[in-house]
Every structure is written in structure tokens, then in C-alpha cells.
Amino acid sequence: MVAIHLNNLTKRFAATPVLEHINLQIKPGEMFFLLGPSGCGKTTLLRHIAGFYTPDEGSVWFGGQDVTRVPPHQRGTAMMFQSYALWPHLTVAENVAFGLEERRLPRREIESRVAEALSVVHLSGLGERRIQQLSGGQQQRVALARALVVRPQCLLLDEPLSNLDAQLRLEMRSEIRRVCKDFDLTAVYVTHDQEEALSMADRLAVMAAGRLAQVGTPEEVYRHPISRMVAGFIGETNLLQGDVLGPGDRPGTLIVQTLSGPLTARLTHPSWRPKAGEAVWLSVRPEAIRLEALAESPNHFSGELVEAMYLGATAQYRLRLDNGLVLAIAEPNPSGTLRSAGQTRVAATAIDDLIVLPE
């Protein structure tokens, strides 16, 4: 359990910057997620923590120690690779024992800790198997055991579930989180799967083009995104363009002129305060739009239902507004008759669910 501190980390490959001035504090024992589209630099960031890359600028700190120039084998991290990187010429037990052997532990202790690690991941009795004889899910568990057995300062996970099928992925999510919490590990987890991040993370960072777009708890990032990129990447969202008219009645709200008339929306950004006349974006989640008038909200739309889709847990609609814009709407726990396409409907959203974002 160790705190990880990234200080102004910058890395270029050839002339292309892949990480730009990353500042990040990961707390001890925290399960921290790096989330972003492919190519955003999240794996590069993870490999800086593991020591496989040295930054061009900035530093990496474990607790109070600057480890920027410490080679990978002396960092005491343990990484789970996307490909698992299990050694095909060694057995399951030999794979797991490797890190302990490198730490020169006595033979007997190695044996008992390997057995223990295998039982933690429910693989007892498979120690003599060859890697090729295991299923994808079993290989993934061996990789986890191999990383855990050395009792690392922190566990680094690089899209560890991306090669598994959907069912197994769900099981392993809670499995990995349980193990990390049991062992009280600081864990940094890279993924492009937002559901994985939202469901497992204590906190997460959304990355875009080598920068941190937003850092926060899953709820913060989902409910209070501070940029269009974050709002669009985590979950689905509707975006509307507009110009600021002035402050709303409640503090922290703005009235924005849009093609659907003036709408009242909430500010989420900690420092950004747009002036009257400034062009902004409004974001609203599909599930935050109701297909009915709301007495307490000034935010109403009207349009024609052009598509209705029943998905069981939700029903999804597309509402074409009078100004031509199409809103995606999700109705949880739909019941009764499906609203059919072609109807003219009114929709509304609460002030708290409509968010002002920078241009």
C-alpha cells in the first residue's frame, strides 16, 4: 500500500507528445482507474509507473520516494498485462513462483506462498499444468496470482479483462476488486470500458490526447462532467449548442439561449464562469429526459417521436425537435404500451440534469 504521485509527467515519442504535464495523486489503498479511448496515453502512463518508460519531464513518486530513474525490476510493482504475458516454457506454479525466486526467498516459503496465491484465485491443484492447457479465464487468474504473490507495493492492471467473454468479465470484476481490497493494495487499472471503470473504481481519471480530462469518483465524473469529451465518453449524452443569457435564479445556474428556447442549466466546472453572450454547450443524459411535462422545471422540448426501441430494462426513443435536432431519451423500467413512432410529444429535464460545458 503506497501513495503514487505523478508530478508534471511529460513524454514524447519522436516528436509526438503522448503525455503532457500529467499531475496526479493516487491515494494508498485506492483502486484508481485510467479511462480513455485507445491512443489517449493511458497505457503509456501505466508503463511510466511500472518503470518501462522514463519521462522526458517530470517525476514519479512512490510515497516519499522519487522512483523516476529506478529500473522496473527494483520498483516493487506488480503488473497484469493485457496479454497476461505468462511464460509458456514454465508451468503455472513456476510462473507464480518466479517473482519470489527473484526475491531470493527460501524454497519452502516460496512453495507455501505459491499454493496460497493459487488458492486465492481458485486454481489450487493446477500448479503443474502448462499455460497452454488453461482456458482464457484460468490464464487470467494465473496472471493475477503471479502479480499478487509478491505482495507488491501497488498492482498495475493493463486492460486485464479485455480478452475474456462477457460473462467471465463480470465475474472477474468483483473478483479483482475483492482481492485488491482484501490485500489492501493500491491499484492502478487501465481500461477503455467505462462500465468496468464506473463499477470498480474508487476514483478514476478520464484521459484524452495525453492529458487528464477529469479526475474524480465515478459519480462525480458521470454526474458532473466538466467537458464535452468526458460527458460524451462516459455514458451517452445529448449535446445542445447555445449562448449564455445570464445567471439563473439559483446560484450555480445559467440561462442559456438555444434553438429550443431559453434553458436553465447547472455549472459543474470548478473555475470556469462563462459571461453573457459566450457560446457554450449543454449536456443532458438520455435517462435524465422525461417524456412528460415537469412542473418544477423550465426546461421543456417538443417534437416528434421518430424511433422507439424496447430493450427490456429500458426503452429508448429518438425525439426530433421542431428545430431539427434529435434527442436520445431512455425510459427506465418501461411499462404499459410502447409509445409508437410518429406521435408528437413533450419532453422535459430537471435543471440539475442539464449541464453547461465549455465550447
Add this chain to the structure above:
Amino acid sequence: MSPLLSRTVYLLVTVFFALFFVLPIWGTLHTAFVDVRGGFTLDYIAEVFRNPLYREGLLNSFLIALLTTLACLLISLPLAIGYVRYAFPARTWLNSLMLTPLILPPFVGALGIQAMMGQAGAFNSLLIALGLLPAGQPVDWLGDGQMTGVVLMNVLHLYPIVYLNVTASLANLDPALEEAAANLGCPPWRRLWRITLPLILPGIFAGSTIAFIWAFTELGVPLIFDYDRVTSVQIFSAIKDLSNNPFPYALVVVLLFFTTLFYAGSRLILQGDVSGGGGRATTGLSLNGLSRFRGWLLSGGFFLVIGLALMPHVGVLLLSLADDWYGTVLPTHLTLQHFTEALGHELTLSAIANSLKYASLATLLDAVLGVGVAWVVVRSGLSGRQWLDAMAMLPLAVPGIVMAFGYLALSREGQPLHWLMLGENPLLLLVVAYAMRRLPYVVRSAAAGLQQISPTLEEAAQNLGASPLRALWRITLPLLAPSLLAGALLAFSFAMLEVSDSMILAQQTLYFPITKAIYSLSSALGDGPGMAAALGVWSMVFLTITLLGAGVVLGRKLGSLFRL
């Protein structure tokens, strides 16, 4: 591996190449272009082209190479397409047997061809016995001053290289590419012409270039056929007097110029190629069925080629077993005497010991250098690593005879590489020469192996506390071992049966390697040829075992070692 270590490896390999590759060639160039007063001159080169004897030699070499390549293509293309596309009787067996020529050093095969096809050989005797040929008027099948024989032997030895390259390209082709053409209404023959052939052209070119350059500079085969009107043999004859004679040097430079031209030309053509095997196969490769008649027809084609290709082997075997064989279909008396004699003869015994010594040391050197180069190229990320790769492949482009000549010239008294001669003992010289020639094979197999080993396997080891060198030792080397072993096996067996270097560099009987011993026995009187054939059989068995071993380890990747 740390940058420091990578740079050290880079530097060492560069020094090795500077001393043992660039320097010998430079020395040859220097003598060929600098006159007695120390000024630059083109006179010697011009004299090579003015001299009708040299001109004829070059023309003959070119003709031999051209005919050899064309014949190889004619044999390989249809059979390769047949093998990859169609199911026919004994398909797998016939495909493996296509490679049998590789197990016989071509100049030993030439002895066999002579015994089979010579004027008093088995074939003529058969025709006479059948009454198809009047006795006393044998046909000279290897006629035209033996050029036909040289071409025949070259083709029978080199077609597998073309065949391997073509089948590999065909197998890499995504069947969907042709299916798409068929789907758009293109009939089979036009598909072959418009889709398949253009896409496998790189493979065809790669194989043909190797065959061409090989035949162009082949020394052993024309030497056995006593055919001295080719450039390689003219160079070989001239080495007896190197001290004040610039013409052999000029001849070597001209030969080098042409091979470089062919090599560079084909690289240039290959470079423009964008198909890259046509991408990942999206559908499985399925074999087309053939009617019983057509299936056997295709098998028959394979049988015919393999039968012809086995002729030199059979010839050598019979020769080694023959007590006396002249003017009859089969030897009249069989005997094992040559084998026992060959094992008792002082020349053969020392030759086998010498070859084992030279070849193992050369292989060891190759393994160390090969792993180092492959490592830097595949893993280090060092800028300029592609130059190291290109450098390690250079020996493929330079004919053995050119290198051998350079070593000989520079190891004479007072020359910069004289220290390689331990008195009269060419041990170091031959080890370096063998190692240089076969380094590309080892680098290639080691690099291929490394590319298959994901770098994350090593990173995982480092992540768990192993230093870079320990990770190399515990993870990468064990995983690399099979590929490295295969490359080393090939390097070893090729070194055992190397011709150019052995012929030119070993001057004293005491230090003869196997190949030179075979050559000198073959022209000896009495039991010489029989013993030479017996040694040849021995080397055939030896090559078979090593190639089979390499094949088992490498599987289908064996063919990749014979590519450009």
C-alpha cells in the same frame, strides 16, 4: 537490455564486419583499381572486358545462371501451385521429397551426375543395352563443353529454393482475395494471371534471385565438370599467383559488381511491393479436389522431378559402392571397400576432424553474434538498428568466392589480416570465413524467434524483480532456444560442406576440410573417386540428419531461412 549493452553489441558487430567483411572487399577493390604508381586506374577492369577468355567466362556464367533460374522456375511454379491448391495422392510426402536436393552438396552431386550421364555412364549404357543406341557411339548428354552438365546440376540443386519461396508466398495469400475475384466473375485461369501471380511475385523474385546469384558464382560444380570457361573457375585458377598480378582482383571486382547489381535490382523491385502477402487470411485454406486422373498426373509431375533430382544421389551412392564401373548400367561389383578405406585414409580422417573443428567454432561465433544482432534489431529500440540488420544480411549478397578471394589476398605475408594465419594453419581464417558466410541464417532464425516472443514476457519478469540480464537468461533464451538451435544446425552443416572458402583458403593437405578432401580425392587416380563418393555419401547422411532436425524444430518456418 540496457542501451549501453546494445551499443556495445552494435560496436562489436560493426568491428567484426569492418575487419572481416569490408576490409577483404576493400583490399580486393584497392588492388583492382590502383596501379603500380599508386594512382587510380580502370585499366585492369577494362582488360577483363577486353580479354576474350574472361569475356567468355562472364558470358558463360551469366548464361548458366539465366538457364538455371528459368529451369528452376519452370519446375517450381506449376508444382508449387499444385501443392498449395490441390489434393492429390501422396501430397505431403511428395512435398517433403521435393527438398531432397538440399541434402547433397552440389559439387558432390556433380560426381554422381557424371557417373550417370557421362559418355560411359549408366544412362548411355542403358540405351545401348536396350538397343536404342549403337554401341561405340555414346551420346554426350553433358555436352557443349560441359555447360549443360553444370546447368543440369545447378537446377537439380537449386529448384527447392525457388519452390520453397513460391509455396510460402502462396500459402500466405489470403484465399479471400481470389474468392473476391471469382465472386466478381473472374474465371480460374484469369484469376491466376490477374490476382495470384502478381501477389506472389515477391516470392518468385526472392527465390529466383538466390538461385541466379548462386548459379552465377558457383565454383564447385564447374570445377568437378572440369569446365574452366566460367568466371568462378578462372578466379580459382588465378589464385596460385596473386603477388604481382592485378587481374584476378579485377575479375573478382567485376563478378562482385554484377552480383551486387542483380541483388540490388531485385531488392528494389521487392521494395516497391505493397501486397505484403495480402494481409491476414480471413478464411481457412481448403484444398480443391481433382479427378483421379488429374490427381495422378500432378503426382506424376512431382515423381518426375524428384526422380531426376535423386539422380545425383543415386550416382554418388553407386559410385561409392562400385568396385569398377565403366560402360555398364550398374556397377559390376559392389564393395564397401571405399567406406572402410575412407575411414582409414589419413587425408579423410584429418579432413573430418578439421571440418568438425572449423564448423563448430564458426557456429559458436555465429550463435553469439546472431543472438546479439537479433536482440539489438528486434528489441533495443536503438536508433540505427535497421543498419545493423542490413549489415548482418550483407554476406547473402556477396558470393562466397569473392569473400574467400578477399580473405586469401589479405592474409598473405605483409597484409592486414595476416595475423589470422597461425603459421600455415588456416583455422582462424576458415572459422571467420565460415561464420561470416552463415551469419545471416543465424541472425534470421534468432530474429524470427525473438519476434515470436512477446516483449511483455520479459517485461513481466522485470516487473517481478528480475534484472534485464536475468530476464534474458531465464525467460527469453529458453524460449529462443529452438529457433536458435535450428539456425545453428544449418550454419553448422553448411559450414561442414562449404566449398568456396575451403577450396581457396586451405592450402596444406594437413588442414584440408572435408570438401577440399573430396575434391582432391575425386581427381586422384585409383580408388580416389570411389573414396570421394564415399565421403560424399557420408556428408549426405550428415546433412539429412541436421536438416531433418532443423525441420522438426522449425516446422513450416524452415523455408523462411532460404529467402531473400
